[in-house]
Amino acid sequence: xxxxxxxxxxxxxxxxxxxxxxxxxxxxxxxxxxxxxxxxxxxxxxxxxxxxxxxxxxxxxxxxxxxxxxxxxxxxxxxxxxxxxxxxxxxxxxxxxxxxxxxxxxxxxxxxxxxxxxxxxxxxxxxxxxxxxxxxxxxxxxxxxxxxxxxxxxxxxxxxxxxxxxxxxxxxxxxxxxxxxxxxxxxxxxxxxxxxxxxxxxxxxxxxxxxxxxxxxxxxxxxxxxxxxxxxxxxxxxxxxxxxxxxxxxxxxxxxxxxxxxxxxxxxxxxxxxxxxxxxxxxxxxxxxxxxxxxxxxxxxxxxxxxxxxxxxxxxxxxxxxxxxxxxxxxxxxxxxxxxxxxxxxxxxxxxxxxxxxxx
Amino acid sequence: xxxxxxxxxxxxxxxxxxxxxxxxxxxxxxxxxxxxxxxxxxxxxxxxxxxxxxxxxxxxxxxxxxxxxxxxxxxxxxxxxxxxxxxxxxxxxxxxxxxxxxxxxxxxxxxxxxxxxxxxxxxxxxxxxxxxxxxxxxxxxxxxxxxxxxxxxxxxxxxxxxxxxxxxxxxxxxxxxxxxxxxxxxxxxxxxxxxxxxxxxxxxxxxxxxxxxxxxxxxxxxxxxxxxxxxxxxxxxxxxxxxxxx
Numbered sequence: 001x002x003x004x005x006x007x008x009x010x011x012x013x014x015x016x017x018x019x020x021x022x023x024x025x026x027x028x029x030x031x032x033x034x035x036x037x038x039x040x041x042x043x044x045x046x047x048x049x050x051x052x053x054x055x056x057x058x059x060x061x062x063x064x065x066x067x068x069x070x071x072x073x074x075x076x077x078x079x080x081x082x083x084x085x086x087x088x089x090x091x092x093x094x095x096x097x098x099x100x101x102x103x104x105x106x107x108x109x110x111x112x113x114x115x116x117x118x119x120x121x122x123x124x125x126x127x128x129x130x131x132x133x134x135x136x137x138x139x140x141x142x143x144x145x146x147x148x149x150x151x152x153x154x155x156x157x158x159x160x161x162x163x164x165x166x167x168x169x170x171x172x173x174x175x176x177x178x179x180x181x182x183x184x185x186x187x188x189x190x191x192x193x194x195x196x197x198x199x200x201x202x203x204x205x206x207x208x209x210x211x212x213x214x215x216x217x218x219x220x221x222x223x224x225x226x227x228x229x230x231x232x233x234x235x236x237x238x239x240x241x242x243x244x245x246x247x248x249x250x251x252x253x254x255x256x257x258x259x260x261x262x263x264x265x266x267x268x269x270x271x272x273x274x275x276x277x278x279x280x281x282x283x284x285x286x287x288x289x290x291x292x293x294x295x296x297x298x299x300x301x302x303x304x305x306x307x308x309x310x311x312x313x314x315x316x317x318x319x320x321x322x323x324x325x326x327x328x329x330x331x332x333x334x335x336x337x338x339x340x341x342x343x344x345x346x347x348x349x350x351x352x353x354x355x356x357x358x359x360x
Numbered sequence: 361x362x363x364x365x366x367x368x369x370x371x372x373x374x375x376x377x378x379x380x381x382x383x384x385x386x387x388x389x390x391x392x393x394x395x396x397x398x399x400x401x402x403x404x405x406x407x408x409x410x411x412x413x414x415x416x417x418x419x420x421x422x423x424x425x426x427x428x429x430x431x432x433x434x435x436x437x438x439x440x441x442x443x444x445x446x447x448x449x450x451x452x453x454x455x456x457x458x459x460x461x462x463x464x465x466x467x468x469x470x471x472x473x474x475x476x477x478x479x480x481x482x483x484x485x486x487x488x489x490x491x492x493x494x495x496x497x498x499x500x501x502x503x504x505x506x507x508x509x510x511x512x513x514x515x516x517x518x519x520x521x522x523x524x525x526x527x528x529x530x531x532x533x534x535x536x537x538x539x540x541x542x543x544x545x546x547x548x549x550x551x552x553x554x555x556x557x558x559x560x561x562x563x564x565x566x567x568x569x570x571x572x573x574x575x576x577x578x579x580x581x582x583x584x585x586x587x588x589x590x591x592x593x594x595x596x597x598x599x600x601x602x603x604x605x606x
Contacts, residue, residue: 026440055441059595062606066457096459102606116460140457152602155447181450186463208465242575243470293576294408294415294475323415324438359438 027052030357032135037349045074065097066140095140106151114143115162117177117190118204118216122285122303123252123278125202125218125231126190128173130278134314135330135353137301144173156181171195184208190218197222202231212237220256229255235285245290252283280341282306295320303342310336310343324359384495384511390534391527392488394563399424399594403587408476410579417474422594429599430483439474443604444483451480454604461604477550477573477581481521489513489527492520503537504555506530522549533557533564548574560590 028051036043048071056063073088098111118126122137133139146164153159157180166172175192185207193199202218217232235250256279284306289299298317305311316330332351336343400423408415417439421432432444441456451464469480489495493513501510513525524546528538539552550573554566565588572580597603 026437057606064456064459100605107602107605114459116458120455120458120460120462138455138457150602150605152597152600155600156450156452158602181463184450184465206463206465208469212465212468237468239468239470243468244575246468246471291471291475293410293579294472295410295413320415322413323436 022056024055024057025052025360026055027360028357029360030355033354035352037351039349043075043348045072047072060102062100062102063098064100066095067097068093068095093142096143098143106149109146109148109150112143112145113148114141115146115148115164115175117160117175117192118188119206119214119233121214121233121235121250123233123250123283125216125233125252125254126175126192126200126204128194132303134301134303134312134332135316135355153178154180156186166195199223214250231256244292245288248285248287248289250285252278252285254278254281254283280305280307305336305341308336308340310334310340312342312347326355326357328353328355328357330355382509384497384509385490387497387509387511387529387534388490388493388495388513391529391536392490394534395425395488397423397425397563397590399591401587401589401592401594402585404583404585406474406476407582407584408474408579409582410576415475417476422598424594424599427599431598431603434474442474444473445599445601445604446483447599451483452601452604459605461601472573472581477571477576477579478583479521479573489525492516493525498526501528503528503530506532506537508537518544530557530564535564535566537566550574556584560588563590 028049030047030049030051032047032049034045034047036045050069052067052069054063054065054067069090069092071088071090094112096112096114098109098113100107100109118124122132124130128144131141144164145167146162148160148162150158150160157178159176159178161174161176163174164172172195173192175190177188177190179186179188181187185205187203187205187207189201189203191199191201198220199222200218200220202216204214204216206212206214213236215232215234217230219228219230221228230253232253233250235248237246237248239246282305284304285302286304287299287301289297291297296317296319298315300313300315302314303312311334313333313335314330316328318326318328320326330353332347332353334342334344334347334350336346339345401421402423403420404418406417406419408417416436417434418436419432419434421430421444423430428446428448430444430446434440434442441454443454445452445454451469452461453464454461464480472479473483493515496512496514498510498512501508507530509529509531511527511529513527515523522541523544524542526540526542527536529536535554535557536552537554539550539554540548541550541552543549550571552572553570554568555570556567557564558567559565565585567585567588569583570580571583595603
């Protein structure tokens with residue numbers, strides 16, 4: 001159990017009680033049945049996730065917490081290091097738990113929060129620990145314990161900053177960003193520093209030039225500027241047939257030193273929380289999505305590591321069965337060989353997932 | 361005195377179009393005039409239907425006529441906390457899970473809002489009809505027993521969402537009860553019906569709007585306003601990007 005978890009749960013449960021607040025409760029239950037095709041057998045892993053969101057909003061402050069419980073079951077279970085080998089175990093996480101206070105000089109947030117610099121998407125060069133859940137690209141990203149400050153500089157402009165203390169799992173980090181809307185584009189400047197002797201500064205934009213375009217570029221350097229590296233993304237979205245068919249493409253250039261990629265075990269590629277370092281030099285993300293109406297959508301995502309010529313192809317289809325009740329069928333096929341990032345040796349021959357999700 | 365009474369009766373009994381030969385421009389100006397307010401607050405329900413299946417979304421929001429600003433927050437369980445901010449012809453969406461704001465632009469604006477038959481482009485339609493369209497009066501018709509003008513609108517410039525519209529305007533309320541929206545090639549893209557008209561102060565307001573996107577088979581979206589008020593107070597700073605995170 002990570003160090004922040006107990007204080008986080010305490011904050012989640014204690015604060016509403018002492019404030020005698022009228023708490024808004026929402027959430028979801030999600031069950032993922034995952035099948036992994038290894039060389040001679042198929043492994044089964046079931047992940048039952050219970051998401052509870054507690055929230056209270058007033059005109060002066062807001063409390064928000066997102067508490068998750070996971071029940072892992074099946075022969076494909078990979079227990080965390082140090083845990084006994086079992087077919088079933090329960091774990092929990094707290095991706096968000098914060099209090100936000102709206103003062104006259106700006107909004108202060110204290111607690112565990114996602115520091116959202118840059119552009120949402122599969123590759124965000126300003127993320128300190130880039131990660132993606134291949135079975136759900138919109139899956140909640142893990143926050144960091146921090147104090148943040150955000151103040152408007154007009155209706156669509158503002159400045160934000162954060163400081164995150166060092167913990168057992170993360171280094172101390174701090175950053176600041178100023179953003180605005182320029183013509184049809186959102187643009188921003190970002191700078192920051194981590195305790196790893198890493199500093200970064202860059203710019204991002206996202207907007208409309210008939211095609212939706214997005215891009216970002218940052219320089220990462222050590223304190224002495226002895227090592228200086230560039231990270232950049234460029235992407236575009238385009239829709240056909242009145243956007244029922246939507247294409248997206250994004251390229252990541254990563255000049256930073258190669259670090260060992262996280263993940264890469266046979267039963268984690270479609271697990272609830274996958275941490276994959278996009279640590280090679282060239283990556284490409286491409287997707288095609290068909291959404292004829294609110295009741296059905298189908299599409300395919302592809303992650304290409306162009307440095308080692310491996311690729312992960314993820315086709316998926318979702319049916320909305322009723323208000324708040326969804327059924328998703330999804331598969332993942334790695335194409336790489338040998339010890340490449342998206343290889344059969346690292347991930348398995350294939351993975352398939354059946355997901356049922358109900359909103360509370 | 362007798363002449364005055366006779367004249368009044370005559371005016372009352374004569375068909376409306378005979379009373380005053382209104383031009384298409386006069387009618388459009390009055391339709392635009394119905395939209396005059398400083399602020400609005402509303403609470404609404406949106407039912408998206410396809411065949412026999414339905415999805416229900418609930419939301420509330422604020423609007424400000426000056427500078428074409430609006431804010432909406434969804435309250436149904438699946439979309440709880442999703443917020444929209446529209447400033448003139450720019451649109452941002454706040455996602456509570458990510459605690460982040462995303463700008464919607466380009467082709468993405470043609471997507472249906474929350475999967476409905478209403479596109480983001482429809483939401484961004486700001487300007488008065490008179491500014492964007494040339495109008496032409498067609499033959500009158502009745503809708504649900506009410507006398508209506510029929511006006512054809514042709515876009516003055518190509519940068520509008522719909523090249524042609526045919527609107528059926530109630531002769532008393534000056535509310536379009538039926539609207540047909542066409543693409544440049546003449547294809548019918550959407551139909552809209554406004555009903556359950558209520559008088560709020562000096563203003564007539566349709567409380568139920570039914571939209572059908574003709575490109576989606578057997579699909580329709582019904583928006584029902586449960587509460588609506590004009591020219592009241594809206595929260596300070598609500599029309600700013602920073603407010604989305606609150």
